[in-house]
Amino acid sequence: MRTFVLALLLAAPALAQTELRGHGGPVRALAITSDGREAVTGSFDSSSIVWVLERGIARAVLRAHDGAVNAVGVTANGFVTAGEDGRLAVWNRADLTRPQSFDRIHAGPIAALSLSPDGKSVASASWDSSLAVTQLAGGTPRRYEGHQGNVNGVGFLPDGVTLVSAGYDATLRIWPGSGAARIIKLEVPLNALSIAADGRMAAGGADGSLFLLDAQGNNLRKIEAAESPLIALAFSPDSRFLAAASPRGSVTLFEAASGKALFTLNGPGLPVWSLAFSPDGKVLFTGGTDRLVRRWNAVNGDHLGPIIIEKPAEIFVSDGSRGADVFKACAVCHTLTPDAENRAGPSLYGIIGRRIGTAPGYIYSTGFVAHDIVWNKDTIAKLFELGPSIYTPGTKMPEQRVGSEEDRTALVEFIEKAARLR
Numbered sequence: 236m237r238t239f240v241l242a243l244l245l246a247a248p249a250l251a252q253t254e255l256r257g258h259g260g261p262v263r264a265l266a267i268t269s270d271g272r273e274a275v276t277g278s279f280d281s282s283s284i285v286w287v288l289e290r291g292i293a294r295a296v297l298r299a300h301d302g303a304v305n306a307v308g309v310t311a312n313g314f315v316t317a318g319e320d321g322r323l324a325v326w327n328r329a330d331l332t333r334p335q336s337f338d339r340i341h342a343g344p345i346a347a348l349s350l351s352p353d354g355k356s357v358a359s360a361s362w363d364s365s366l367a368v369t370q371l372a373g374g375t376p377r378r379y380e381g382h383q384g385n386v387n388g389v390g391f392l393p394d395g396v397t398l399v400s401a402g403y404d405a406t407l408r409i410w411p412g413s414g415a416a417r418i419i420k421l422e423v424p425l426n427a428l429s430i431a432a433d434g435r436m437a438a439g440g441a442d443g444s445l446f447l448l449d450a451q452g453n454n455l456r457k458i459e460a461a462e463s464p465l466i467a468l469a470f471s472p473d474s475r476f477l478a479a480a481s482p483r484g485s486v487t488l489f490e491a492a493s494g495k496a497l498f499t500l501n502g503p504g505l506p507v508w509s510l511a512f513s514p515d516g517k518v519l520f521t522g523g524t525d526r527l528v529r530r531w532n533a534v535n536g537d538h539l540g541p542i543i544i545e546k547p548a549e550i551f552v553s554d555g556s557r558g559a560d561v562f563k564a565c566a567v568c569h570t571l572t573p574d575a576e577n578r579a580g581p582s583l584y585g586i587i588g589r590r591i592g593t594a595p596g597y598i599y600s601t602g603f604v605a606h607d608i609v610w611n612k613d614t615i616a617k618l619f620e621l622g623p624s625i626y627t628p629g630t631k632m633p634e635q636r637v638g639s640e641e642d643r644t645a646l647v648e649f650i651e652k653a654a655r656l657r
């Protein structure tokens with residue numbers, strides 16, 4: 236029964252309808268850059284955001300995927316994102332307005348990805364029951380077949396060649412560079428996997444069990460970690476601790492060697508969908524259902540506060556149109572109704588016919604207000620055809636584009652309707 240519930244919960248399309256409510260969405264995936272200064276998140280709202288952690292602001296919105304972004308990673312010169320659309324997007328810091336490559340790697344949703352230790356390739360796990368390893372530099376992905384059903388987790392062993400995968404078929408598979416995979420039957424469908432820097436493995440089961448194995452895939456230990464399925468796992472950078480999250484709300488920190496539970500996070504923003512440690516291991520980041528990235532003291536579990544300081548927003552009412560769908564990514568920062576406040580960006584209430592930089596009570600950047608623009612459907616469409624940094628240089632609005640003309644037209648029609656003065 237529990238298994239069934241999770242299967243439903245993980246079915247992103249169903250979730251999109253019940254939980255998105257048109258306003259951003261849960262933070263499904265989370266990764267921290269190796270200098271600890273930025274986070275990249277992936278959301279059910281189909282966008283990814285690069286955050287400057289110290290300032291708690293969005294640096295760029297990465298928009299390419301058609302559907303939830305289920306997995307993200309940090310590369311030497313940018314980011315990778317993967318989603319429900321089976322595509323892998325590679326983003327270069329030099330231009331975050333469009334992916335450097337955007338290839339359909341899988342016939343089904345990608346549930347997880349993992350960068351190789353040398354940072355040159357990325358492994359993906361998919362609900363098409365396969366794994367793939369794609370070189371960031373390009374080339375045909377190498378495919379690994381064998382799982383019977385959804386593959387939910389993948390990671391590299393420290394040798395950089397051996398892959399480990401966790402599947403809903405209740406197996407953990409260890410794939411050497413060549414030859415057949417070793418299959419470890421765990422008898423519980425697996426939802427999550429994390430590989431420590433020292434090669435230690437942890438897999439999370441649909442019944443809340445946590446499986447710990449050593450770097451050779453031996454000395455299996457099973458721990459009853461949660462009452463509900465484990466949905467995200469993360470080892471600390473020194474391989475000593477493991478954080479495990481379940482969608483019913485708990486995040487528990489375990490000692491990896493003994494499997495002993497040390498403490499459970501207690502605070503707002505639970506349940507969480509994603510976990511990541513800071514590079515120094517002192518901070519645990521969680522990505523939650525409340526769309527926020529929160530920070531926790533990784534030594535004692537104290538809540539340190541959200542990174543993205545934003546009021547839990549009231550629900551923006553989607554009219555079900557394509558334009559409303561496109562607007563979801565804007566709603567993180569913009570409201571549309573007269574009684575709603577400014578967010579990271581100004582309220583767009585009455586935007587059509589309004590001069591640039593004139594929303595009451597909002598502090599614009601000086602570069603932005605210096606432009607001579609009146610917002611109408613054409614100018615707003617232009618803003619997202621060219622991107623804010625080109626159309627309105629000097630702006631603090633994170634760089635983003637809406638690539639398709641059809642989407643831009645739908646977007647501005649939706650804004651015109653939803654933000655009409657009343």
Ligand code: HEC
Nearest residue numbers: 293564565568579580581591592593599600603630631632
């Ligand atoms: C991560 C936050 C963020 C997101 C996402 C975002 N914006 Fe903005 N937007 C801003 C900020 C900040 C400003 C103010 C810019 C300044 O002062 O430089 C702004 C300004 C604007 C303005 C001009 C408002 C005025 O009063 O002059 C429009 C129009 C606009 N955004 C539309 C959109 C649309 C449409 C989307 C989605 C496609 C979007 N924005 C996504 C942050 C965001």
